[in-house]
Structures are given as structure tokens and as C-alpha cells.
Amino acid sequence: MRILVLGGDGYLGWPSALHLSARGHDVGIADNFVRRAYDLELGVESLVPIASPTERIRVWRELTDREIALFHGDLTDAAFTHRMVEEFRPDAVVHFAEQRSAPYSMIDQHHAVYTQHNNVVGTLNLLYAIADINPDIHLVKLGTMGEYGTPNIDIEEGWIDITHKGRTDRVLYPKRPGSFYHLSKVHDSHNIEFACRIWGLRATDLNQGVVYGQETDETSLDTRLATRFDYDAVFGTVLNRMAIQAVLGEPLTVYGQGGQVRGFINLVDTVECIRISCENPADQGEFRVFNQFTEQMSVRDIAETVCRVYPGRCRVEMIDNPRVEAEDHYYRAAHTGLLELGLMPHLLSDTLLGSMFGIIDRHRDRVNLDALLPEVRWRKTAANLVSGR
Ligand code: NAD
Ligand code: USQ
Numbered sequence: 001m002r003i004l005v006l007g008g009d010g011y012l013g014w015p016s017a018l019h020l021s022a023r024g025h026d027v028g029i030a031d032n033f034v035r036r037a038y039d040l041e042l043g044v045e046s047l048v049p050i051a052s053p054t055e056r057i058r059v060w061r062e063l064t065d066r067e068i069a070l071f072h073g074d075l076t077d078a079a080f081t082h083r084m085v086e087e088f089r090p091d092a093v094v095h096f097a098e099q100r101s102a103p104y105s106m107i108d109q110h111h112a113v114y115t116q117h118n119n120v121v122g123t124l125n126l127l128y129a130i131a132d133i134n135p136d137i138h139l140v141k142l143g144t145m146g147e148y149g150t151p152n153i154d155i156e157e158g159w160i161d162i163t164h165k166g167r168t169d170r171v172l173y174p175k176r177p178g179s180f181y182h183l184s185k186v187h188d189s190h191n192i193e194f195a196c197r198i199w200g201l202r203a204t205d206l207n208q209g210v211v212y213g214q215e216t217d218e219t220s221l222d223t224r225l226a227t228r229f230d231y232d233a234v235f236g237t238v239l240n241r242m243a244i245q246a247v248l249g250e251p252l253t254v255y256g257q258g259g260q261v262r263g264f265i266n267l268v269d270t271v272e273c274i275r276i277s278c279e280n281p282a283d284q285g286e287f288r289v290f291n292q293f294t295e296q297m298s299v300r301d302i303a304e305t306v307c308r309v310y311p312g313r314c315r316v317e318m319i320d321n322p323r324v325e326a327e328d329h330y331y332r333a334a335h336t337g338l339l340e341l342g343l344m345p346h347l348l349s350d351t352l353l354g355s356m357f358g359i360i361d362r363h364r365d366r367v368n369l370d371a372l373l374p375e376v377r378w379r380k381t382a383a384n385l386v387s388g389r
Contacts, residue, residue, distance in 0.1 A: 004094070260326065279292065
């Protein structure tokens with residue numbers, strides 16, 4: 001298949017592009033490299049050094065004799081997005097290219113508006129490009145489990161059958177997300193479902209849980225193929241951060257009571273889910289939703305597991321929760337769709353955590369300790385009410 005990976009320079013996009021290429025697909029990646037610019041803005045860097053986009057592609061070509069096309073541009077630029085889809089003529093487009101940090105979206109008004117504009121407008125431009133150029137193109141869109149929030153009933157895969165006053169219907173599962181970033185994903189989901197219903201497009205919305213891990217079979221072939229690994233309080237996600245905090249001898253930061261339960265997935269399984277979704281497309285006109293995670297854990301469970309496995313001294317600290325979220329709640333989310341299509345999960349294990357500790361230890365000197373503690377607060381303050389810039 002010809003597969004275009006949007007956001008192909010990011011944490012997940014790059015290893016997914018390599019995985020698809022290794023499986024024999026013709027891959028193109030597109031990115032505006034804004035993720036590298038956020039690093040400059042926040043004064044941090046990926047824990048593991050990453051090569052430039054052109055060097056990554058060159059190394060992959062030298063190792064495998066496989067070509068990856070590169071499109072440098074911004075999805076919010078409608079003309080660029082249209083041109084790229086027209087030129088590459090993909091069978092599937094995997095869309096990772098969004099601002100993906102909840103804390104970044106909550107810094108202030110400017111960052112909230114930027115996040116929703118970037119994410120919602122980029123996706124709309126893509127929907128128009130696909131509808132104009134070839135409605136057969138299968139859109140594989142990265143959504144998030146956080147779209148659902150933490151409802152007091154079981155979470156289904158995207159859709160729910162409800163009976164109300166004696167009548168029954170199948171509707172999109174109700175959403176109650178926890179940040180302006182997560183809200184941008186809800187808006188995307190609605191726009192995509194609408195495009196499938198009205199224009200007959202086909203799409204798979206992958207409501208992914210929190211990803212952890214840094215290596216895949218492909219990225220570990222050469223250090224210059226490494227993907228990024230974020231540890232800071234804005235872009236670092238909880239399991240990666242806790243593994244890094246343990247190795248650095250810093251306290252593991254549990255926000256609030258730590259009873260927050262989330263779905264988690266290993267990077268190795270993420271790239272497989274992308275391959276599986278592309279190779280098993282949604283039907284024409286179908287808005288298909290998979291909940292893309294393999295196990296659910298509380299933040300406290302993660303801290304305890306990391307401390308149990310880490311061979312050195314390890315300390316957990318419960319700090320004031322900078323977010324507004326339930327810390328003790330019901331959580332049970334369906335996630336059978338991808339398993340039925342053949343996903344073989346790699347669950348969190350002592351070996352897996354051990355290999356993460358090894359990677360972290362090799363790069364420990366690159367950490368900016370000042371970036372570890374959360375500073376962005378969900379509640380309104382003078383700093384985040386109006387634009388801080
Ligand atoms: P990332 O920030 O590392 O990668 C996103 C890439 O998209 C970056 O390289 C960035 O430069 C690019 N990008 C952003 N806006 C763009 C635009 N307008 N035009 C072109 N390129 C643009 O993020 P990631 O962790 O790889 O996440 C990828 C996707 O997966 C996101 O949509 C995110 O919401 C979703 N997701 C991530 C996780 C996770 O734990 N990392 C979990 C669930 C869902
Ligand atoms: N948390 C801590 N301590 C930390 C960091 C986080 O207790 O040091 C808690 C948070 O309060 C939250 C949970 O851990 O309850 C998850 O936080 P996170 O930063 O790991 O993940 P989140 O903000 O939800 O966002 C990440 C990705 C996002 C993706 C989402 C999947 O950045 O792109 O959409 O995970 S999900 O959580 O399923 O919505």
C-alpha cells in the first residue's frame with residue numbers, strides 16, 4: 001500500500017513510518033517540525049538524541065534500500081495539504097500531526113487557541129483534500145482515550161446503543177474530556193464522523209491510551225533511527241517520566257491521590273496497531289473507532305511497579321495535582337477491536353521496564369532537572385487566563 005504518515009517526525013509517527021516501510025509499504029512522511037520548535041520554546045530536548053529528518057531517512061535507505069518520501073509543510077495550510085495528497089496518491093493516510101500535550105494546551109489562552117486551531121483546522125483540511133482527490137483513501141486518525149474522560153459507566157469503542165423513553169438508537173459515545181487538547185480530539189472525531197456520513201469517506205479513529213517505551217525493532221537498528229523520548233512535565237507522559245525519575249534518583253511525581261486510571265500501550269504495540277488498521281481498512285462511509293490500549297493502570301500502580309522493578313533507591317511523592325481530574329473513579333473501557341484483528345499485546349513487564357532503565361541511564365546527563373516539576377495549572381490564574389505572550 002501507499003501510506004502517508006502525517007506527523008512522521010514525532011515520537012509515534014517516525015517509528016510507525018519505519019514499521020510500515022519494513023512491512024513493504026511505500027511510505028511518505030509529512031511534518032512541519034513544530035515539535036522540535038516546542039523544545040526550543042520550553043528549553044528542553046528529547047532525552048535520547050534524535051537525528052534530523054533527512055538524516056533519519058538517509059540512514060533508513062542505506063540500511064534497508066527502502067525510500068521514504070518527505071513532505072515539509074503545515075496541515076493548516078490547505079494548499080500544502082491538498083498538493084501533498086494529490087502528489088503522493090496514498091491508499092491510507094495516518095494522521096499523527098497534532099499538538100498532543102494536555103499541559104501545553106493549558107498554559108494560557110494563546111496555547112489553547114493554537115492547539116485547537118492547529119488540530120481542528122489541520123484535520124478539516126485533510127478531510128477536504130481526501131474528499132476532493134479520492135474518497136477511497138482510508139483515514140487512520142489518532143484520537144485519544146481521554147476523549148471519553150472517566151464516566152461512571154463502561155466505555156465502549158466509539159459508539160453506544162442507548163434506549164431513551166422506550167426508543168433505541170446507536171450514537172457516538174458521550175465525551176467529557178479533561179483539557180483543551182483532549183477537546184480538540186473530540187472536535188476532530190465529530191468532524192470525521194460527519195465527513196464519513198455526508199461524503200462517504202472511510203475512517204478509523206484510534207482512541208489511543210498513554211504510550212510508553214522508546215524502542216521498536218526498526219528504531220533499534222541504528223542510533224540515528226531513534227525516536228524522541230520526552231521527560232519534561234509538559235510533554236513527558238506519566239510512565240516514561242516515572243521510569244526516568246527513578247533512574248535519576250528523583251521522586252516519582254504522583255499527582256494528587258494517584259487513583260487516576262488510564263489505558264496504556266507500549267510503543268511496539270502502537271506501531272502494530274497502525275499497521276493492522278491500515279491493512280484492514282474501514283468500509284466506505286464507515287466511521288470506525290478502536291480503543292487503542294492494552295492494559296489499564298492507576299498512576300499509583302505505575303509508581304509502585306516502577307519502584308518495585310528499579311534496582312536502586314526509589315521514592316514516590318504525592319504532590320498537589322496541577323490538573324482538575326477525578327482521582328478516585330470507576331474505569332472499565334472496551335478494547336477488543338484491534339485484538340480481533342490480530343494485535344498481540346506486549347504488556348508492561350519487569351524486562352521491558354529494565355530495558356527502559358538502560359536507555360535512560362545512557363542519556364541521563366542530558367536531563368534538565370528544572371523541567372521535571374509541573375508548572376502548568378488547570379485552574380485559572382492571572383498567568384493562564386490571558387495570553388502569556
Ligand atoms: P509528537 O508531538 O511527538 O508528534 C506529532 C508530530 O506532528 C510532530 O512531529 C509535529 O511536528 C507534527 N505536527 C504537529 N502539528 C502539525 C501541523 N499542523 N502540520 C504538520 N505537522 C504537524 O506527538 P506523538 O506523541 O507522536 O503523538 C502523535 C499523535 O498520537 C498525536 O495526535 C497524539 O494526540 C496521539 N496520541 C499520543 C499519545 C502519546 O502517549 N504520545 C497517546 C495517545 C494519542
Ligand atoms: N500524571 C501524574 N504524574 C506525572 C504525570 C502525569 O500523576 O508526573 C498523571 C496525570 O495527572 C494524568 C495521568 O497521569 O492523570 C496521565 O497523564 P499523562 O501526562 O501521562 O497523559 P495525558 O496528559 O493524558 O496525555 C498523554 C499524551 C496525549 C494522549 C493521552 C492519552 O500526551 O497525547 O492523548 O496521553 S489519554 O491519557 O488516554 O487521553
